[in-house]
Amino acid sequence: MKRAGAVSLLALICFAGGLISRRPKSQDILLNISYLLAMLLLISFVWTWINIRTIRLTRITRARRAQVGRSMEERFMIANTSPIPKLWLEVRDHSDLPAHRASHVVRGLRGKGRYLWRVNTVCLRRGRYQLGPITLTCSDPFGLFEMQRKVTPTSHIVVYPMTVDIARFALPVGILPGGDALRRRTHYITANAAGVRDYAPGDSFSRIHWRSTARRDQLIVKEFELDPLADIWIFPDMYRAVQCSAIDTEPREETPVEWPLRWPSPEKHRIDPSTEEYVVTIAASLAQHFLRRDRAIGMVTYGREREVIQADRGERQLTKILETLAVERGLGEVPIDHVLYAEVDQLPRGTTIILVTPSSGEPIVALARHLERRGVRTMVVLVDPATFNGGDSAEGVASLLRVAGTPTYVVRRDDDLGEALSQRPGPRHYFSAA
Numbered sequence: 142m143k144r145a146g147a148v149s150l151l152a153l154i155c156f157a158g159g160l161i162s163r164r165p166k167s168q169d170i171l172l173n174i175s176y177l178l179a180m181l182l183l184i185s186f187v188w189t190w191i192n193i194r195t196i197r198l199t200r201i202t203r204a205r206r207a208q209v210g211r212s213m214e215e216r217f218m219i220a221n222t223s224p225i226p227k228l229w230l231e232v233r234d235h236s237d238l239p240a241h242r243a244s245h246v247v248r249g250l251r252g253k254g255r256y257l258w259r260v261n262t263v264c265l266r267r268g269r270y271q272l273g274p275i276t277l278t279c280s281d282p283f284g285l286f287e288m289q290r291k292v293t294p295t296s297h298i299v300v301y302p303m304t305v306d307i308a309r310f311a312l313p314v315g316i317l318p319g320g321d322a323l324r325r326r327t328h329y330i331t332a333n334a335a336g337v338r339d340y341a342p343g344d345s346f347s348r349i350h351w352r353s354t355a356r357r358d359q360l361i362v363k364e365f366e367l368d369p370l371a372d373i374w375i376f377p378d379m380y381r382a383v384q385c386s387a388i389d390t391e392p393r394e395e396t397p398v399e400w401p402l403r404w405p406s407p408e409k410h411r412i413d414p415s416t417e418e419y420v421v422t423i424a425a426s427l428a429q430h431f432l433r434r435d436r437a438i439g440m441v442t443y444g445r446e447r448e449v450i451q452a453d454r455g456e457r458q459l460t461k462i463l464e465t466l467a468v469e470r471g472l473g474e475v476p477i478d479h480v481l482y483a484e485v486d487q488l489p490r491g492t493t494i495i496l497v498t499p500s501s502g503e504p505i506v507a508l509a510r511h512l513e514r515r516g517v518r519t520m521v522v523l524v525d526p527a528t529f530n531g532g533d534s535a536e537g538v539a540s541l542l543r544v545a546g547t548p549t550y551v552v553r554r555d556d557d558l559g560e561a562l563s564q565r566p567g568p569r570h571y572f573s574a575a
Contacts, residue, residue, distance in 0.1 A: 145182060145285040152178035185281035188225065192279045193288040195223035196230065202272060202296060207264045208463075209303040215243060215260045215272070224252035231278040238262065238270040238298065266413065267302040267421065267467045271295050301463040302421045303412065307430040308563040311548060337361050371491040371518075372437045372452035375462075376481065377424040377469070378498035379417070379444040384471040385499070385531025386415035387554060414554055416499035416531075417471035419524045423497050426558060427522075428462045440465065443473045443480050476500075478508045490516035499524040501535045509547040520548045520566070528554035 152175045159171035196219060203214040221227055227250040234243035241262045250256055273295035280287045337350050340360030353361035412418050428438050432454065439452030440462050448469070450461050477498050488494070494517055498505065505521065512519045523539055526532030535551055542549040548566035552558065 144283070145185070148178055148182055148285060152182070181283065182285065185283055185285040188281040189279065189286040189288050191223060191225060192227050192281075193277065193290050195221060195225070196227075196277055196279070196290070197222055198232070198275060198277065198292050200273070200275070202298065205296065205298050206301065207298060208301040209264050209267050211264055213238075213241075213262050213264055213298065213300075215262075217243070217245070217258055217260070219247055219250065219256045221250050221252060221254050226251050226254075227279055228282055229279065231276075233276045233278065235274055235276065236270065236272045238272065238300075239265045241270075241272075264300045267300050267418075269297055269299050269468050271297055299464060299467050302418075302425045302466050304422070304426045304429045304463075305559040305562075307426060307559055310427070310430060310562060311565050336364050338364055371489075371493055372439055373431055373493045373495065374439045374441060374452065374488065375424050375427055376477065376484075376494060376496045376498075377420050377440070377442045377466070378477040378480075378496070378500060379420070379442050379469060379471045379473040380476050380500070381472050381474065382476070383498065383500045383526070383532070384415065384417050385526050385529045386413075386417075387529045387531075412558075414529060415471075416524045416526055416529050419552060419554075419558075420471075420497050420499060421466050421469060423522055423524070423552065423558060423562070425463055425466050426562065427495060427497075429459055432456070432459045438462070441480065441484050442466075442469055443475045444469045445472055476504075478504045481508055481512065485512060485515060485517060488517055491518070493518045493520065495520045495522065497522045497524070499526045499529075499532070499535075501526055501533045501538050503538065503541070505538055506541045506545060506547075509542055510545060513547070520550075522550045522552060522562070525551055525553045 155171045155178065156175035159168045159175060162168040162171060199218040199220070201216040201218075203216070207213040217232070219230065219232065228248070230247040230250060232243075232245045232247065234241070236243060241260070243260045243262075245258055247256050273292070275292040277290045277292065278287060337353050338361070340349070340362050344362045348362040350361050350363045412422055424440070424442075428440065431438050435454055437452040437454050438458060440448070440450045442448050442465070448465050450458070450465060477496065477500060481494070481496070485494075494512060496505075496509075496519065498521070501523070509519045509521065521539075521542055523535040525535040527534040539549045539551050543566075550562060550564070550566050552561050
């Protein structure tokens with residue numbers, strides 16, 4: 142616009158000079174120059190106006206779900222719907238996904254032409270992020286006018302927390318009193334058949350009861366009840382006062398994106414040095430570990446608000462847990478011992494609780510004893526706050542918990558989580574390798 146202003150000023154000066162001049166030749170030259178400059182301004186403005194309105198942008202996001210340490214891919218296509226070529230076009234993306242560099246400059250887009258590019262971004266932090274909006278900017282060949290158009294439609298992407306593979310986790314045996322099956326129907330095939338019913342579309346052929354089918358001359362399927370294994374509940378501690386973070390002065394190495402695309406392993410991604418991220422990653426990894434072994438998992442967390450995911454099995458349950466943990470923040474106002482005292486009355490005897498906390502206070506020991514007296518089996522995963530430049534060491538509390546008979550893991554900063562959670566937590570008179 143500065144150039145357009147200068148040209149406009151020059152045109153006015155030439156026009157005024159032509160009117161003032163008393164020489165016919167000078168008058169004609171100045172007036173012709175002013176008319177030429179005015180025509181240049183008009184053509185440049187119309188050119189830019191048409192160009193900015195004859196652009197069609199298509200944005201394709203490969204998936205609306207990603208995970209920390211994995212790549213997220215987007216494809217963009219710019220189409221010129223007019224026969225007028227575009228010398229350059231700036232596509233500026235306003236997404237808030239960290240390290241997502243989707244902005245691009247398109248040069249020499251011919252009339253009725255298209256331009257495509259692809260962006261691969263390694264997801265660095267969990268959360269829910271907005272993709273877009275996008276601002277398009279173009280100009281005329283002389284650079285006199287520059288116009289913008291905002292493409293407002295946006296979408297969102299959820300980045301799940303990182304998970305690690307756990308070889309084995311020494312879980313206390315959780316058989317319900319008497320070993321009876323739970324009187325609750327399930328669509329999973331278990332060892333406890335509850336009865337038969339008519340076949341419904343979508344039922345697996347492996348559930349067909351052939352004797353009843355032959356006797357009734359129609360398809361009959363078996364119904365099942367849940368196994369007598371107790372549910373497992375995970376309690377990530379999101380209490381604000383116990384969270385701490387270490388200042389990472391070492392430069393982060395960005396994972397290069399190669400073509401053909403190679404997905405980086407999440408285990409090689411470095412977890413942000415904060416107890417909040419370690420608690421979330423451990424909780425997500427434990428949920429994945431047990432759900433892969435067909436155990437019923439539930440989760441309770443008090444972050445910004447109370448979140449309860451009822452115990453269930455399957456991939457859908459893992460998705461629920463990961464989506465909840467993706468947006469959970471360590472901003473809770475309720476200490477973890479108060480959370481357990483409030484929630485334990487809702488849990489049946491024989492339930493196993495896995496407490497993941499950076500708290501190194503002795504109330505955790507009293508809490509574990511209280512839960513044991515109520516018949517709730519307890520395990521504790523302590524994220525050592527001393528290794529994050531905050532709080533006391535967790536070794537003292539871990540020793541007291543082990544003496545009290547509570548299986549306890551201690552995780553430190555930069556530990557290999559898969560290896561740290563696969564070790565035996567300490568002496569205990571009952572364990573099951575899960």
